Amino acid sequence: MLLLVAIGLVALAVLNLQGLRLLFGSLALLLVGIAAAILLQPNFRAIYRVASATFFEARRRRFMNVILIFAVILVGLSSFFATLSPSAELNMLLDIGLGSIRLCGMLIAVFLGARLIADEVDKKTVDVILAKPVRRAEFVIGKFLGAWITVTCFLLVMGVAFFIVYQIKAPQLVAKMQAVGMALSLEETSANVLKATLLILFEMMVLTSIAITVSTFASWIFSAVFAFTTYFAGQLSSYFHHIATFNDKSVAIINPSIKMFSWVIYRLLPHFEFFDIREKLLTHDPVYWEMIGMTAGHGVLYSLVLVALACVFFSYREF
Amino acid sequence: MGRRERLFLGIFLIFLAWIALQPMDDWVAQHRIIYGYNRPTPITKIVEFRPTAVTGILAGAMLGSFRGVAANFLWLKMQRLWNEGQASALGRTGEAEDVMRTVTLLDPHWLEPWTFAGWHYSYNLSYEAEAAHNYARQGEFIQRGLNYLVEGVSYNPGTYDLYFEVAWTYFDKMKEYDEAAKWARATLTFSHPEFIPRQIGHAYERKPDIPQALDWYDYCMKQNPADNTAKGAILTIRERYLPAWRLMEQGKYDEALKSTQYYLNVDPKGRIGLHLKATIYERKGDLQKALETWRYAATSLSINWYAERQVARLSAKLGVPAPADIVFLPSGPPSLRRPTGAGGALPTRPGQ
Numbered sequence: 001m002l003l004l005v006a007i008g009l010v011a012l013a014v015l016n017l018q019g020l021r022l023l024f025g026s027l028a029l030l031l032v033g034i035a036a037a038i039l040l041q042p043n044f045r046a047i048y049r050v051a052s053a054t055f056f057e058a059r060r061r062r063f064m065n066v067i068l069i070f071a072v073i074l075v076g077l078s079s080f081f082a083t084l085s086p087s088a089e090l091n092m093l094l095d096i097g098l099g100s101i102r103l104c105g106m107l108i109a110v111f112l113g114a115r116l117i118a119d120e121v122d123k124k125t126v127d128v129i130l131a132k133p134v135r136r137a138e139f140v141i142g143k144f145l146g147a148w149i150t151v152t153c154f155l156l157v158m159g160v161a162f163f164i165v166y167q168i169k170a171p172q173l174v175a176k177m178q179a180v181g182m183a184l185s186l187e188e189t190s191a192n193v194l195k196a197t198l199l200i201l202f203e204m205m206v207l208t209s210i211a212i213t214v215s216t217f218a219s220w221i222f223s224a225v226f227a228f229t230t231y232f233a234g235q236l237s238s239y240f241h242h243i244a245t246f247n248d249k250s251v252a253i254i255n256p257s258i259k260m261f262s263w264v265i266y267r268l269l270p271h272f273e274f275f276d277i278r279e280k281l282l283t284h285d286p287v288y289w290e291m292i293g294m295t296a297g298h299g300v301l302y303s304l305v306l307v308a309l310a311c312v313f314f315s316y317r318e319f
Numbered sequence: 320m321g322r323r324e325r326l327f328l329g330i331f332l333i334f335l336a337w338i339a340l341q342p343m344d345d346w347v348a349q350h351r352i353i354y355g356y357n358r359p360t361p362i363t364k365i366v367e368f369r370p371t372a373v374t375g376i377l378a379g380a381m382l383g384s385f386r387g388v389a390a391n392f393l394w395l396k397m398q399r400l401w402n403e404g405q406a407s408a409l410g411r412t413g414e415a416e417d418v419m420r421t422v423t424l425l426d427p428h429w430l431e432p433w434t435f436a437g438w439h440y441s442y443n444l445s446y447e448a449e450a451a452h453n454y455a456r457q458g459e460f461i462q463r464g465l466n467y468l469v470e471g472v473s474y475n476p477g478t479y480d481l482y483f484e485v486a487w488t489y490f491d492k493m494k495e496y497d498e499a500a501k502w503a504r505a506t507l508t509f510s511h512p513e514f515i516p517r518q519i520g521h522a523y524e525r526k527p528d529i530p531q532a533l534d535w536y537d538y539c540m541k542q543n544p545a546d547n548t549a550k551g552a553i554l555t556i557r558e559r560y561l562p563a564w565r566l567m568e569q570g571k572y573d574e575a576l577k578s579t580q581y582y583l584n585v586d587p588k589g590r591i592g593l594h595l596k597a598t599i600y601e602r603k604g605d606l607q608k609a610l611e612t613w614r615y616a617a618t619s620l621s622i623n624w625y626a627e628r629q630v631a632r633l634s635a636k637l638g639v640p641a642p643a644d645i646v647f648l649p650s651g652p653p654s655l656r657r658p659t660g661a662g663g664a665l666p667t668r669p670g671q
Contacts, residue, residue, distance in 0.1 A: 010338050025342035032336045039328070085391050087431045095387035103385070181479060181510030238357065241348070267341065274347050278386070279356055282428040283477070291350060298343050305336050312329045 006031035029301060036308065046134045047142045054146025058112055059153075068154055071104035075162045079169045090173040094193065094281050097162040102200050104158060109151050109204040110227045113211025116143050118220035121319065137311035144212050144307050151204045159197045166193060184284035195287045196277050202299035203275035207231055209303040210270065213310035217317060233265075234272035241266045270302050359474055360424040390426035393418050401439070423471070430480050433471030437484055440464030441492045449622070458624070461492045479509035490518065494625035496526040516542065517549055524556065525625070527595050529564040532556060560595055572603040588619050597629065606637055614642065 009028035013021045058064065078096035082089040117140070120126040129139060167190075174186045210230050215223040244263035274295050280287045351357050400415035419439070422432045441464030448457035468485045475481055486502035489495045500522040506515055520535035533556055539549035559582045566575035576599055583592045593616040600609035610633040617626035634641040 006335060006339075010335055013339060013342050016342075021342035022346050025339045028339035029336055032332055032339060036332055039332075081388070085387070085429070085431075088387070088426075088429045091426075091428060092387055092391070095385065099385040099388065183477065238348075267344075271344065271348070273358070274351065276358070277356055279358060283355075285355070287356075288354070291347075291354065291356065294343065294347050294350070298340070298347050301336075301340050301343065305333055305340060308329070308333050308336070312326065312333065315329075316326060 006035065033304075040137060042141065043133070043135070043138055046138045047145065050129070050134065050139055050142025051146040051149065054116060054143050055149050055153075058116070058146065058150040061112070063111060064108055064150075064154065067104050067107050068157060071100055071154075071158045072161045074100040074104070075158060076165060078162070079165050082169065082173075090170065090177060090189075091282050093166065093169055093173065095278070097166060098193070098196055098200070098278070098281070101155065101158045101162060101197065102203070105151065105155050105200055105204045106207060106231060108154050109147075109207040110211050110224050110231075112147050112150060113208040114215050114220040114223035114227060116147055116215070117212060117314070118215045118223065127319065136315045136317075140212070140216065140311045140314045141307060144209060144303075144310070147208050147212065148205050151208055152201060155197070155201055155204065162197075163193070166190070182284070188286055189281075189284055192277070192281050192284075192287050195289075195292050196281060199275040199277060199292065199295060202296045203272060205303045206270045206272070206299050206306075209306040209310070213306045213313065216310045216314040230270065231272055234270045235276075237266055237269045237271040237273060240269070271298075274298065359427050387426045387429065390422045390429060390432070393422045393425065394432060397422060423467070427471070427474035430471065430475060430478060433467055433475075433481055434484055437464040437468040437471070437488060440467065441488045445492065454622070457622075461488070464488060465493065479506055479511060482506045482509070483511075483515070486518070490522055494525075494623060495628075496522040496625060500531075513539075513543060513546075517546070517552075520549065520552060524552065524591060525594065527560065527564075527591050527598065529556060529560050529595075533561070560591060563595060563599065567599045567602055572599055575599045590616065590620060590623070593620075594626070597626075601633075606633055609633060610637065 006028045009024045009031065013024035013028060017024075075097055078093050078100065081096045082093040085092040117126075120129070126139075130136065134142075170189065171186055174184060174189060177184060207227060211223050211227040214226045218226070240262040244259050244266055246259065277287050277291075397415055397418040400418060419432065419436050422429075423436060426432075440460045445457045445460040445464070448454070448460055465485065465488055468481055468488060471481045472485060482502055482505045486499050486506060489502060490499035493499075500519045503515055503519045503522065516535050516539050520532045520539065523529075523532035523535060533553065536549045536553045536556070539546045540553070543549075560579075563575045563578040566572075566578060576596065579592055579596045579599065583589060583596065586592065593612060597609045597612035597616065600606075600612055610630060613626050613629040613633060617623050617630050620626070631641045
């Protein structure tokens with residue numbers, strides 16, 4: 001019954017009756033989630049155990065700590081790099097600081113996500129875990145949550161390091177810009193920095209889920225390469241949309257099959273550029289919570305869809 | 320439920336969730352465009368410029384963050400190429416130019432590259448062309464510099480710097496006085512130096528639009544009664560040009576011409592006097608004489624694009640071909656389109 005209503009709502013969302021796509025789509029997602037929960041009846045205790053074990057194990061991985069140290073150094077140096085660009089020091093500070101967090105977060109999310117399940121399978125420890133009352137789907141969900149909590153902790157450390165540098169350097173840079181008549185405030189800019197860091201967190205959630213999903217059926221190297229490629233392609237998603245909706249008859253006509261292919265790619269790809277609010281940071285305009293909420297929600301739901309797919313793949317995998 | 324059925328049901332549920340996710344996806348995409356969250360220069364725009372001019376670090380930077388960092392490194396590269404002579408008015412305008420363009424697209428909110436690009440084209444390169452007597456090329460470079468600056472304004476409408484650069488380039492290089500005044504007036508909405516209203520007055524004085532020039536100089540005096548430049552300009556205008564202007568407005572053209580000629584006898588190549596004289600002829604309806612006066616102003620003074628454009632305009636009005644030795648720049652606001660390559664579409668002087 002639930003499923004039938006969900007299907008009906010999806011149909012309404014696709015038809016976009018009276019412009020209520022978002023409402024119908026959201027309700028359908030809710031019903032699909034409830035249906036999945038009823039069908040799966042997950043053991044939350046088992047998920048929690050796997051997640052906490054994953055978190056404590058991930059913390060001890062040497063490459064993670066190396067990346068973290070590198071990130072903190074890079075963030076610390078952002079203040080120095082900013083001086084290389086005398087006319088745009090604040091922008092440079094934001095660029096290097098947030099860029100370092102994003103780069104190192106990406107490395108951690110991809111390598112951690114790609115190796116977590118693959119390592120368990122390679123070392124055969126997965127057999128020991130699955131011999132206990134832990135279902136495969138619960139194992140995958142636990143791994144995903146553990147990985148994301150780890151990534152969150154690392155991002156928090158990097159974020160705090162950057163915020164300290166920012167709080168030391170930014171007041172004088174903002175005052176300098178205000179002196180030449182630019183309309184910006186330290187509070188607004190600081191709030192934007194926090195929002196940008198928050199979005200990076202959700203961006204890394206999507207990336208982690210991609211790496212974990214692929215690692216349920218492929219080697220960790222393939223998963224890592226796939227995740228990196230998807231990340232870069234996801235940054236170009238608007239380009240695919242542009243091709244798919246290209247309708248300028250004055251320019252050379254794009255082959256319909258290419259347009260169709262671009263549309264499919266656009267719909268399948270996670271839109272990583274959604275998580276980038278650099279434009280607002282540089283123009284010092286306010287970033288609205290509505291946009292942050294919708295983007296974060298989009299990231300969470302996309303990740304859930306991927307994790308669900310990972311559960312299906314892993315449940316039917318032969319060891 | 321069997322194993323296979325569960326698999327199909329699972330995949331179906333995921334597919335359903337994926338479709339239901341699309342409206343949210345579209346909402347975010349749409350609102351990012353509406354509220355200006357998207358990157359102003361998509362990657363497709365950046366790579367349309369010679370990708371070989373872009374170093375390896377750039378690809379990653381363009382896709383993720385670090386756009387500003389990459390732009391900084393490329394800017395250093397551009398400076399090196401520039402100093403090595405990788406840009407020249409008469410030949411190669413190769414790698415340095417492409418790198419410069421890439422920097423502006425990579426980080427369009429960084430003002431310095433826009434300002435430098437405008438300066439390099441409108442001043443350095445245009446001077447090289449002028450020294451080689453290639454005036455068409457010179458005009459093309461000035462136009463290209465202006466295009467850069469105006470494009471820079473479109474990305475940074477909330478800052479003073481580029482508005483001023485555009486105004487100054489129109490005034491000093493293009494000699495398009497209406498445009499110069501318009502852009503200079505735009506800078507007044509920001510915190511601005513004291514000389515800006517005076518510069519607007521200068522622009523109207525050279526056009527000439529004597530009442531407007533006087534209004535702006537009066538404004539300067541109200542702001543700062545000790546402004547001696549404005550005071551001097553007011554005295555000069557009132558003594559030399561205002562009587563002729565008033566006579567012209569009363570329809571007493573011959574008397575107006577006589578009044579203007581009085582000062583032209585002292586300074587036969589006086590820019591404002593010549594422009595005023597041509598304007599009076601035109602108001603009088605003697606287009607042939609107006610054309611001759613503009614022509615004299617265009618050829619007797621050092622480069623006077625303003626007069627050249629008036630020659631072109633009047634020639635078209637009279638149905639006579641524009642003189643071959645006149646090189647004029649297209650008037651009006653510059654196109655944002657990238658100007659054409661070497662030689663351009665502009666005519667050159669005979670013998671070039």
